[in-house]
Structures are given as C-alpha cells and as structure tokens.
Amino acid sequence: MVSARMVTRLGEGQQLPRGWLVYSAAVVCGAVAAGLSNIWLPSAFAASIGVAVVAVSGRMADQLLPEIARATTLRASWPEHLLNARHQGLPRVRDFSDPTVLGVHPVGPSPRSDDPDGQPPYIERDSDQSLRDHVIRGGFILLIGESTAGKTRSAYEATRIALPEYFLVRPLTRASIPAALQAVQAHKRCVVWLDDLENYLGPDGLTEAAVRRMTGEPERSTVLVATMRAEEHRRYNAREGSRLTGADRDLWRAERSVVQLAVPIRIERHWTLDECARGQAHAGDPRIASALTACDRFGLAEILAAGPELLDAWRDAWSPGANPRGAALVTAAVDCRGMGLRRHLPLSWLEELHQPYLDARGGARLKPESFENALEWACQATHATTSLLIGDVTLGYTVFDYLLDSPRKAAIPDHLWNFVMPRVTAIEAYNLGLTAHRDSRFNHAEQALRRAVSEEIPGADFALAVTLGDAGQQRAAVSALRVILAHRREIGSTTLSEVFAVRHQIAYFIGESGDQAEAASQFEILARETEAILGHHHVDTLSARRQHAHFTGEAGKHADAVRLLKPLLVDHIRLLGRDHPHTLATRRSIAWFTGLGGDVQAATTQLGELLHDASLALGKDEPHVLAIRGALAHFTGRAGRPEEAAQVLDSLRRDRERLLGPLHPHTLVTRQQLALFTAQAGLWSDAVGQLERVVSDMHQVLDVSHTHRRSAEKALERLKRGGPVWPQGGGWA
Known part of the structure; x- marks a missing residue:
C-alpha cells in the first residue's frame, strides 16, 4: 500500500500525479487479485496464482517508482524554477499587482503624493479587444513588437482582466520548462507566462510537443501568453530561413515550429491617433502628459521607459571626460547578447570584457572614470525608470533590450569570443556556434561547436561539419558528413528530412571542392527524390533544383544551367515572391551563366537591375546583395x-x-x-x-x-x- 508519507496534499485545482495513480493501481490490483484468488480458487491454485499476480504487480510498481521519484524531485524544485511558486501550489494571476514583476519596463514614480510608486494608468491600445478575446479562448498567444512598444503591459492587463483566478506559471529560465509543464499538468486553468519567448527556445527548451501538451487538453484550459521583440521574430520568417543551411536550418525549423503555433498579435511602437486621444484622458498624470508631447516621434511606452534618452546617453558617453568606461561596459553587454549569449553576466566578466572596447576608442585619452563610477552610471535609472544595465552583483547584469534594436556598427570582437567560450555551458556553446556560423565567423563557430561535440550535444556534429565546409575545408566536411549519415542510419535515428539535408551538404561540398560534374549529378538525383516524396514545391526540392543548375553551369554547361534556372525562377516568383532571397539568387545565377555563356552585355544589364531590386528588398550589407555586386563588377571588367x-x-x-x-x-x-x-x-x-x-x-x-x-x-x-x-x-x- 501507499504510505501516508508518500501522499501529497492536493490544493484546489490540483490533481494527483499520473505516476502515483498508476503505481497505486498496480499495488491495489495485486492485492485484489490475490484476495479474489483465495475466494474463487482452490487453495493450491490460489496460492500460486496469488504469488504470481503479486510478483507482477510488484514489479510494475517497482518500475514506476523511479519515475515517481523524478516527478517528486521536480515538483520540489518548483520554487527554484517558477515565479512565486510554493511547494503547496502556484500563485494566481490576481496576486500580481505589480506588472514589473512579470517583465513590464519600470516607469518613474508619479509626482503626485497620493500615488508615489504606482504605474501610470493603462491606456487602451487598438489591439486590446482582440487580445482579450484570444486570451479568453485560450491556446498560445504571441505579442510581437519592438522593445518598449508596450507588449508586456498589454498582455498583463488583458490577462488580469480576463483570467484573474487562473494560476500563473512563469518559468524563470529555459531549464524551467519541465517544471512548468509538470505544473500545468497538475493544475487546471493556468496561464503560462513567457515574456521574451526567444529565451525559452532552443535544444533544451520549449518544443512544439511541449506546447501541444500544454494546450491540447481543453478541460485544463491552459493559456500560453508570450512576447517577442520584432527583431527576434523576424529571424523566424521564411526569408531568414532561406539563408541557413545544415544544422542551423534544422534548429531554426524546430524553433520556428514553436513560434508558428502561436496566434500573433502585433503591438506597434508608434501610437495611432485614436490611442493618443485616449491618452489625453489621462494627461492629469504628468508622466503621460510629458510623453504625449513627443508621441509624433516616439511611442508613448517607449518614452515612459526612457528608451530614446538611454540610447542617446550611451552614445554620448564616449566623449572624453563623460562616461567612456560606462559606455564600454554597456557595449560589452550588448555584444554578448549579439553573439547569442542570453545569461546575466557576472560583474567579473564585465570588468574583464569592457577594457578592449575602451582601448579601441582611445583609452586614457578619453579620461575614463573609475570602474565603480562606470558601473554606477550604467545602472542608474533615467527618471527613476530603466537603466542601461539591469541587475545586481548577485544576479549578474544584462542590457536594456531597447539598445539591441539599434543598428550594429561592427562585428563582435575576437576578445569577447576568446573570453566567453571557456566559461559557457555546452548548450550555450552550441547556440554560440550556430550564431557565429550565421555571422560567417567560422573560426569561432568551429571552436564553439567542437566544444558542443565533445559533450555530445545533439546536432553539434552536423553543425561542425557544415561549418568546416563553409570555411573552405570541403574534404573534411564531406568525410565527416558521410560518417554522420552512416552512423545515424545504423542506429535508426535519422529522419528522411535529415537524410536529405546531409546528402544536400555532401553534394554541395563535393562541388565546391572542384568536382562540379559529380555535384550536379548528385543534385539531379536528390531533386528527383525530394520531388517524389516531398512534392514539386517543397523548399528542399527547390533548393536541390537550384544547386543542380548551379553546378551544371560551373561544370561548363552554361546554356543548360540557364535552361534549368528559368522554370525554377517562375516557381520561386509564384511560391515565394519577387523579393525572396531564393528568387533573387536564382536571378543572379541566370545572369551569371548568361555572361559566362558569352552574352556579357545581357548579364550586366540583368545584374544592374537585380542590384537595385535586391538592395531595396534586403539592404546593402546582405550577402545576396554583396554577391550581386561582385558578379556585376566581374562582367563590367569583362566588357x-x-x-x-x-x-x-x-x-x-x-x-x-x-x-x-x-x-x-x-x-x-x-x-x-x-x-x-x-x-x-x-x-x-x-x-x-x-x-x-x-x-x-x-x-x-x-x-x-x-x-x-x-x-x-x-x-x-x-x-x-x-x-x-x-x-x-x-x-x-
């Protein structure tokens, strides 16, 4: 029997863990079967049958005990993983009267004596009614907008009004997702709060399966409410995915599958005339009155959080005698986020990392302040709202996310990579490696991914092989990819999609290493197979067709390449649009092989038009645009x-x-x-x-x-x- 000490008292809305139910059923079934055998069967048979049944049920129970122990341990860790959770249960939405606890940017205190610390009154946004309707219906809701657009405050107000009695489950980190999933399964009527959704995505984080488990049981009425900066969300559109290959694309697809499950609701940074008019009704609050005077240039929430002022302060701080060391601290924190590191930074890291930034801008000539004064300046809240650096000595420091949306002027410096790499976890190294590969920093990507491979992070071996190939080590890449494919086929862990991805990379690097005819042959076969299984219009089919044409042309069959590319261009325009990177890349290939085939004038005309279109669609520093510039220069010279x-x-x-x-x-x-x-x-x-x-x-x-x-x-x-x-x-x- 289950002892009294093993039974956890259940509060309102809680349910006994499924493992305990099965365990109890196994024990009870064994006891009942033994009892019935004594009643219905002769004693000789009853004794043997009873022993057998008890043995089987006991073995079942013993096998379940480790699962129960794991669940019990996980439940005991709720206070460490879930905001304001207690061993007895979870807080409710109505328990959170301070929205800053849930991620709302702090706003300066009211000058009015009757409300010295309160948030300014909430001003209805145009999207609020739709948001509340979605919250009531349940499921997965994602608010998207720029930093300080007001995403989290809108989510807080909608949830507080619509679902005050629901339990609130806020995982504190990505590693807290299992605890959140268990909490949802143990309670009915939960709101799972995922402010900055990108922080919960990744190999060990929120998955499509976890989202479906949370929202797939209507009787539990679970609602996932998430926010994401527009710049982060942009990474998951099809255009961004077209730039990725190999493991980068596989990880992107897994994360994108989570993002695509959500109902997107856009929160604009700039306020509409109707929203500003509603704000006038609250102009009695000096904070709102002041913000309304500049709402033609900035969003009201943006001004209340002092975003523009802090960005200007960071830029102005580099002046000699101002706060150049403080500016260097902030720059180091911004670049750590830019390289893909989302953890809070220890003070010792900032102390070590900021100095090269300061030296690069002039060092002693800038008359930098002391480190203590620099940290105090960076953490000082503007108008008692948000500061450039957020955190403390115990927690560590992160950067105000408004700064992350400012245009990046330079690449992540080497000293940052060299310092951070030995100090991160294997999972962090994997994420940093993928980020470095996307930024074409292959030496750093290789270093990070080798670390991840050494600790057997899934997918790291494939990512490393692709990185080696893209860095120019094609033979090593092909060799590694063939080993990966053979090993995964042997143990039966490779999906058909993964097989196609590995074969694609093998063929590509064979072509890049000089055997273009063999690459063209392999891509021709791959295109036929993907079309037969995935369809004529699947992205993998289109990609294989493009590479087949490319290596056909590189093998010297320029006219054949153009013949293959023209119908592909029609498909790209119809399926992806004229401005999609795949469409633009196909146009570039047609122009390239047209020029190599002898019609240089036509090639330069096509490339000139393409450069104009691609620059408008993608931006001047985008890789496709740079490649077009190179091709145009080539045929300009040949002309x-x-x-x-x-x-x-x-x-x-x-x-x-x-x-x-x-x-x-x-x-x-x-x-x-x-x-x-x-x-x-x-x-x-x-x-x-x-x-x-x-x-x-x-x-x-x-x-x-x-x-x-x-x-x-x-x-x-x-x-x-x-x-x-x-x-x-x-x-x-």
Whole structure:
C-alpha cells in the first residue's frame, strides 16, 4: 500500500500525479487479485496464482517508482524554477499587482503624493479587444513588437482582466520548462507566462510537443501568453530561413515550429491617433502628459521607459571626460547578447570584457572614470525608470533590450569570443556556434561547436561539419558528413528530412571542392527524390533544383544551367515572391551563366537591375546583395572596363572585410578578382603582388582542392609567365 508519507496534499485545482495513480493501481490490483484468488480458487491454485499476480504487480510498481521519484524531485524544485511558486501550489494571476514583476519596463514614480510608486494608468491600445478575446479562448498567444512598444503591459492587463483566478506559471529560465509543464499538468486553468519567448527556445527548451501538451487538453484550459521583440521574430520568417543551411536550418525549423503555433498579435511602437486621444484622458498624470508631447516621434511606452534618452546617453558617453568606461561596459553587454549569449553576466566578466572596447576608442585619452563610477552610471535609472544595465552583483547584469534594436556598427570582437567560450555551458556553446556560423565567423563557430561535440550535444556534429565546409575545408566536411549519415542510419535515428539535408551538404561540398560534374549529378538525383516524396514545391526540392543548375553551369554547361534556372525562377516568383532571397539568387545565377555563356552585355544589364531590386528588398550589407555586386563588377571588367571593375571590387573588398573578415572565402574571392582586373587594367606588378598575398592567405584556410584556391594558383602562374589574365575559353579564373 501507499504510505501516508508518500501522499501529497492536493490544493484546489490540483490533481494527483499520473505516476502515483498508476503505481497505486498496480499495488491495489495485486492485492485484489490475490484476495479474489483465495475466494474463487482452490487453495493450491490460489496460492500460486496469488504469488504470481503479486510478483507482477510488484514489479510494475517497482518500475514506476523511479519515475515517481523524478516527478517528486521536480515538483520540489518548483520554487527554484517558477515565479512565486510554493511547494503547496502556484500563485494566481490576481496576486500580481505589480506588472514589473512579470517583465513590464519600470516607469518613474508619479509626482503626485497620493500615488508615489504606482504605474501610470493603462491606456487602451487598438489591439486590446482582440487580445482579450484570444486570451479568453485560450491556446498560445504571441505579442510581437519592438522593445518598449508596450507588449508586456498589454498582455498583463488583458490577462488580469480576463483570467484573474487562473494560476500563473512563469518559468524563470529555459531549464524551467519541465517544471512548468509538470505544473500545468497538475493544475487546471493556468496561464503560462513567457515574456521574451526567444529565451525559452532552443535544444533544451520549449518544443512544439511541449506546447501541444500544454494546450491540447481543453478541460485544463491552459493559456500560453508570450512576447517577442520584432527583431527576434523576424529571424523566424521564411526569408531568414532561406539563408541557413545544415544544422542551423534544422534548429531554426524546430524553433520556428514553436513560434508558428502561436496566434500573433502585433503591438506597434508608434501610437495611432485614436490611442493618443485616449491618452489625453489621462494627461492629469504628468508622466503621460510629458510623453504625449513627443508621441509624433516616439511611442508613448517607449518614452515612459526612457528608451530614446538611454540610447542617446550611451552614445554620448564616449566623449572624453563623460562616461567612456560606462559606455564600454554597456557595449560589452550588448555584444554578448549579439553573439547569442542570453545569461546575466557576472560583474567579473564585465570588468574583464569592457577594457578592449575602451582601448579601441582611445583609452586614457578619453579620461575614463573609475570602474565603480562606470558601473554606477550604467545602472542608474533615467527618471527613476530603466537603466542601461539591469541587475545586481548577485544576479549578474544584462542590457536594456531597447539598445539591441539599434543598428550594429561592427562585428563582435575576437576578445569577447576568446573570453566567453571557456566559461559557457555546452548548450550555450552550441547556440554560440550556430550564431557565429550565421555571422560567417567560422573560426569561432568551429571552436564553439567542437566544444558542443565533445559533450555530445545533439546536432553539434552536423553543425561542425557544415561549418568546416563553409570555411573552405570541403574534404573534411564531406568525410565527416558521410560518417554522420552512416552512423545515424545504423542506429535508426535519422529522419528522411535529415537524410536529405546531409546528402544536400555532401553534394554541395563535393562541388565546391572542384568536382562540379559529380555535384550536379548528385543534385539531379536528390531533386528527383525530394520531388517524389516531398512534392514539386517543397523548399528542399527547390533548393536541390537550384544547386543542380548551379553546378551544371560551373561544370561548363552554361546554356543548360540557364535552361534549368528559368522554370525554377517562375516557381520561386509564384511560391515565394519577387523579393525572396531564393528568387533573387536564382536571378543572379541566370545572369551569371548568361555572361559566362558569352552574352556579357545581357548579364550586366540583368545584374544592374537585380542590384537595385535586391538592395531595396534586403539592404546593402546582405550577402545576396554583396554577391550581386561582385558578379556585376566581374562582367563590367569583362566588357572592357577593368578600371571601373577594380574600383567596385575594392569597395566590395572593404565591405566584406568589415562584415566577414579578411580570410573569409568570399573576401578572398573578391581579392582574387580585384587582382585580376588590376592586371587587366595594366598594373601588372601590383596585380602579381596582390595575387601572391591572396594565394598565401588561401593556403591558410582553403583545402588544396578548393575551386577558388586552384583557380587563384593557376591565375598567378599565368601572370608570372606574362600570359593572359583569363584562362583559355574565357571562363572564371
């Protein structure tokens, strides 16, 4: 029997854990079966049957005890993982009278003596009625908007009005998701509060299955209320996913599957005329009255949280004699978030990390303040609202998220990566590695992913192989990917989608290592298989078709490549739109192979139009736009204007070095093109020197068989012999 000490008292709305029910049933069934056998059967049979039944039921119970112990331990940890949770139960929505506890940005105290510490009155937003309706209906609701748009305050007010008696489950970290799931299953009528949803996504966080378990039982009436900055949400649209490959795309798909389950509700930072008019009714509050005077430029919530003032303060603090050390502290915290690290930073980290930023801006010439004064300045609340750095010595420090939406001027510096990497967990290293790979920081990505592989983080081996290939080590990548595919097939852990992804990467890196004909053949087969299984319009089918055409052209069959690409372009426009990166990349490939096929004038015309369209759609620093600039410069030079081509390529080189670094394969290719057009312009000795440096740098990072390394070596041989700039036949050097 279950002892009294093993039974937990249940409060209102709680249910006995399922493991305990099954355990109790097994024990009771054993006892009942033994008793009935004594009544109905002869004693000789009854004794043996009773022993057997009791043994089986006892074994069942024993097998359930570890599960029960784990559940009991997890439940005991609720106070550590869930906001204001107690061992006896959970708080209710009505218990939270202070919205800042749930993530609302603090606002300065009211000057009125009768309300010195209160939040300003809530002003109805245009989206509030729809929000309340969705909250009442239940399910998963996601409020999306820029930092300080008022997302969390809107969610708080809607939930407080609609569901005051519901239990509130707020996981404190991503590691708290199992406790939240258990709490939801133990209670009826719960609100799961996920402010900044991105902090709960990832390999060990909120999954599609967990969301469905929370919201899939109508009798429990569970509501998930989440918020997400618009910049974070943008990462999960199809356009962003088109830029990813391999493990990056797999992780993105898993996280996106969670985001797509939610009903999206947009909260705009700028207020409408109706919202501002409703705000006038509360102009008796000096804070609102002041904010309304600037609501033509900023959102009211943004002003109340002092976002614009804090951003200006950070920028102005770099002036000599101001607060340059404080500005360096804030910059270090912003870049830590930018590299994918979401934890609060220990004070010792900030002390170590900020100094190189300060030195880079002038060091002692800036007359920096003491570290203590810098920290005090960075943590000082503007108008008693929000500060640039948030936290304390015990908790650690993070940055006011308003600063994260400001345009980034420079790449994450090496000293930050070198300091952080040995100090993060394996899961954090995996996330940092994927972020570094997306930013084309392959050396940092490799370092982080090797750490994750060493601690057997799922998917890290695949991510590492793709990183090696993208960094120029194609042979190592192909070898690693083949081992991964064989191993996962052997243990039966690979889905069909994963098989296609690995085969795609293997074929791609075979082509990049120089065997374009073999790559084209493999992609032709892959395109047929994905079409047969996934459909003609599936993204994997379209991607395989594009790579089939690309490597067909790179193998010298330029006309065949254009023939394959034209119907693909029609499909891309119809399915994805004219501004989608895949559509733009297909247009670039058509222009490229048109030019290599001999019609240089048509290629330059097509690329000029494409550069205009892509710059408007994606922005000037987007990788597709940079590639278009390089292709246009190439055919401009081949059309007889080498000086103009060299000028464009020199500008592209500077941009790629700024964004990607000097040894990135794309930067090296740009430098190679620049050297060749410098030679064509008549500056032969300058071109030889440039190309010698390019070849030397390629030897550091690219495989011996890499296409661009071999073409650069051959071009250098031709130039040293005084031969033609371009190889026989006029193809790519």
